[in-house]
Structures are given as C-alpha cells and as structure tokens.
Amino acid sequence: MSQTRMGETLAPWWTGWLESCGVEAEWRDQAVRQACDACPKLITDMHYEARVQAVRTYYGRKLGRKIEKKEAQTIWLTEEQYMEVIPWWCATHTDCWEYFVKRWCNPEWQKTHDACQEQRLKMPGPAHHQGNRTLDEYATRWSWVHGGQPCPPLKAWAMAHKGKATSIEVDYNPEDPPEAYSNPTVHSRLSQYTKMAREVHGSEWDPSTEDLDGEIIMRTQLREEMEAKLREQEAMYQARLQEQQVRYNARLQEEVQRQMQSMF
Structure with missing residues (x-):
C-alpha cells in the first residue's frame, strides 16, 4: 500500500x-x-x-x-x-x-x-527527503501542504533534496546555491539540466513549471559521461607526466652522482 x-x-x-x-x-x-x-x-x-x-x-x-x-x-x-x-x-x-x-x-x-x-x-549527504514516498507521492503531499500549488516532477525532485514535503519552508528556487541542497551534486545536475533545456527551449524556459524532458535528460547524462571520461583521461595524463618526471629526476640524480664519482 x-x-x-x-x-x-x-x-x-x-x-x-x-x-x-x-x-x-x-x-x-x-x-x-x-x-x-x-x-x-x-x-x-x-x-x-x-x-x-x-x-x-x-x-x-x-x-x-x-x-x-x-x-x-x-x-x-x-x-x-x-x-x-x-x-x-x-x-x-x-x-x-x-x-x-x-x-x-x-x-x-x-x-x-x-x-x-x-x-x-x-554519499556526501542524505540521498533525499522523500522517505518511502515515490516522487509523485512527494509532489502530491507537498502540493497538499502548500495549498494546492502545482508541483511538476523536476520541482518535486529538487525539493526532495532540500527537505520534507510536509515542511512549509521547503520550496524551489532555480537561483538557490549548492548548500541549499542535502547533496552538493544535486545543484550541479539541476544546473546542467536547466542550461541544456534552455538551449533547446529558449532562455525563458522555467524549470519550476515545466515537466521533465526525456531527451534532455539523456543529453545531460551523455554530457556527464563525456566529462567524466575527460576528467579520467586528464588524471591519467597527469599521472603519466608525474611518473615521467620522477624517472627523469632519478636519472638526473644518478648522472650527477656518476659525474661526481668520476671527478674524484
């Protein structure tokens, strides 16, 4: 039930x-x-x-x-x-x-x-504040507590990462900073989704009133995966550079010691 x-x-x-x-x-x-x-x-x-x-x-x-x-x-x-x-x-x-x-x-x-x-x-913070509610149930409860205000899925998802549906203080503002959410990754995901949605639907697109767009979600996920791969490649590149530098320093030190020994 x-x-x-x-x-x-x-x-x-x-x-x-x-x-x-x-x-x-x-x-x-x-x-x-x-x-x-x-x-x-x-x-x-x-x-x-x-x-x-x-x-x-x-x-x-x-x-x-x-x-x-x-x-x-x-x-x-x-x-x-x-x-x-x-x-x-x-x-x-x-x-x-x-x-x-x-x-x-x-x-x-x-x-x-x-x-x-x-x-x-x-997790760096609580996963969400839905409890055992589904997102739809969270939205329904929030709407009931807040006098029947509409609560589209994206708005509900954002607020579920801010507080309980029964809290009168919980609301969604696209301009909220990262610390407004229980998990810092939520803000970056919302920002990426909003940015891409406005690229598709125009600058007037409002995340607090619009439904979720499956195509944009897929694009956002692909972008996140690509950025993650780029970060991974950059980390590997930096690791190789560091390893090469260590080897170079070791060879240089060996050469200096060899030269000093040959001098005496």
Missing part, C-alpha cells in the same frame, strides 16, 4: 476519533495532517526498527549490556535469539514474528541490507 493510500485510509479514523474527543475543527485538521504524515512512515519502517529494537532488548535482558541504536544496527542475532525477545505487540502472533526473523536471518536479505547501508555511507 502506498503512503498516499495509507494516509487516505487513516484520515477518516483519526477525524472520527478526534471529533469524539471534542477537538476543535482547526486543531483537528492539523492533527489529522500530522498523523497521516507520520503513521505511514512508522508502519513501513516497522520491519527494520523491530529488528534493531530486538537486538537492543536481547543485549539488555540477556547480556546485561545497554547498546545504542547505531551499534544495534550492525549486530545480527540468531533465529533462536530473536525468538527470545518477541515484543509485546507481537506476543500473540508468533507466526508473524517468525516471518520477520526468517527474513532477517536470510543471507541474501542481509547481503542486500549491508550493500544498501554501505552505499548510503558513501
């Missing part, structure tokens, strides 16, 4: 419950909005958070050692150990907990998990 669909499912329940509690309409709408934003993320993250909490619980109860979440994320228990710390919310549904445990203990799942974690650690 998508987060948008999940939010639509939760909203009526929250609204009815808040009405029964006598919450005023203006506060009720705000509370429902917050719940619809937070609950889907909590539900989709439950599978991962449950494993980390199980590790912390096992170390606390069985080993008498308190560990932080960051450390627990790197520790893997055995199936038997996971089964010793079934959380209260799953105590009457051990078959569900067993399903989680078998998945956590699957070598392929662990391998994928570790690979994704390593990839995230290599």
Whole structure:
C-alpha cells in the first residue's frame, strides 16, 4: 500500500476519533495532517526498527549490556535469539514474528541490507527527503501542504533534496546555491539540466513549471559521461607526466652522482 493510500485510509479514523474527543475543527485538521504524515512512515519502517529494537532488548535482558541504536544496527542475532525477545505487540502472533526473523536471518536479505547501508555511507549527504514516498507521492503531499500549488516532477525532485514535503519552508528556487541542497551534486545536475533545456527551449524556459524532458535528460547524462571520461583521461595524463618526471629526476640524480664519482 502506498503512503498516499495509507494516509487516505487513516484520515477518516483519526477525524472520527478526534471529533469524539471534542477537538476543535482547526486543531483537528492539523492533527489529522500530522498523523497521516507520520503513521505511514512508522508502519513501513516497522520491519527494520523491530529488528534493531530486538537486538537492543536481547543485549539488555540477556547480556546485561545497554547498546545504542547505531551499534544495534550492525549486530545480527540468531533465529533462536530473536525468538527470545518477541515484543509485546507481537506476543500473540508468533507466526508473524517468525516471518520477520526468517527474513532477517536470510543471507541474501542481509547481503542486500549491508550493500544498501554501505552505499548510503558513501554519499556526501542524505540521498533525499522523500522517505518511502515515490516522487509523485512527494509532489502530491507537498502540493497538499502548500495549498494546492502545482508541483511538476523536476520541482518535486529538487525539493526532495532540500527537505520534507510536509515542511512549509521547503520550496524551489532555480537561483538557490549548492548548500541549499542535502547533496552538493544535486545543484550541479539541476544546473546542467536547466542550461541544456534552455538551449533547446529558449532562455525563458522555467524549470519550476515545466515537466521533465526525456531527451534532455539523456543529453545531460551523455554530457556527464563525456566529462567524466575527460576528467579520467586528464588524471591519467597527469599521472603519466608525474611518473615521467620522477624517472627523469632519478636519472638526473644518478648522472650527477656518476659525474661526481668520476671527478674524484
């Protein structure tokens, strides 16, 4: 179930419950909005958070050692150990907990998990602020929070690298500097795309209102690949020059020493 669909499912329940509690309409709408934003993320993250909490619980109860979440994320228990710390919310549904445990203990799942974690650690900044939302869902949420303002794909992609869709401070400005984004490479990609799009569509082309152009994306990618190859070739050329210089200096030093020895 998508987060948008999940939010639509939760909203009526929250609204009815808040009405029964006598919450005023203006506060009720705000509370429902917050719940619809937070609950889907909590539900989709439950599978991962449950494993980390199980590790912390096992170390606390069985080993008498308190560990932080960051450390627990790197520790893997055995199936038997996971089964010793079934959380209260799953105590009457051990078959569900067993399903989680078998998945956590699957070598392929662990391998994928570790690979994704390593990839995230290599990033100079957060990948994005979409959470588990697709780009379309991020755009829909941002538009809803900002009074129905249109949010084309390029604008959504840019803002997803600036902050959460629910933040009223997040907006897109083509003139924003690199530090406005969570990852410095985002600014360069947007600049390259915008520059090429204006070469094709004219100087008045506005990235904040236009849809993505597949042809321009391909051209931008090709240009990035060509520039990367040129940088690689330049680096190789400089490395060869440096190596030749080192060899030349070594031969020169040997020749100087030989000449000095012949003089004496």
